[in-house]
Amino acid sequence: MTDLxxxxxxxxxxxxxxxxxxxxxxxxxxxxxxxxxxxLAFESGRLHSFILWGPPGVGKTTLGRLAARATDSRF
Structure with a gap:
């Protein structure tokens, strides 16, 4: 039996x-x-600082996670 x-x-x-x-x-x-x-910045792995701004649900977090993955960084 599994527990909650x-x-x-x-x-x-x-x-x-x-x-x-x-x-x-x-x-x-x-x-x-x-x-x-x-x-091009993503593909080269040379991303600069950028600010993601906008309403909820437009992809800010997703783009941030993709940027972290492209540069082997933590998100």
């Missing part, structure tokens, strides 16, 4: 559906499209 406190909770649906790469990221094609500035 011994089972690992399932991640939220939003976490399961979060894009795992820039190719899966929707929007901001003027910055993230092929050959565009932020895409």
């Amino acid at each position: 406190f011994t089972t690992k909770p399932r991640p939220p649906l939003a976490e399961l559906l979060r894009p795992g790469s820039l190719d899966e990221f929707v929007g901001q094609r003027h910055l993230l499209g092929p050959g565009k500035p932020l895409r």
Whole structure:
């Protein structure tokens, strides 16, 4: 019998559906499209400081996590 406190909770649906790469990221094609500035910075691993600002649910956390992964950094 399993105990309420011994089972690992399932991640939220939003976490399961979060894009795992820039190719899966929707929007901001003027910055993230092929050959565009932020895409080139991600691909080279030479990201500079940037501020992510906007309403909830637009991808700020996802883009931050992708940036951390591209530079082998912690998020």
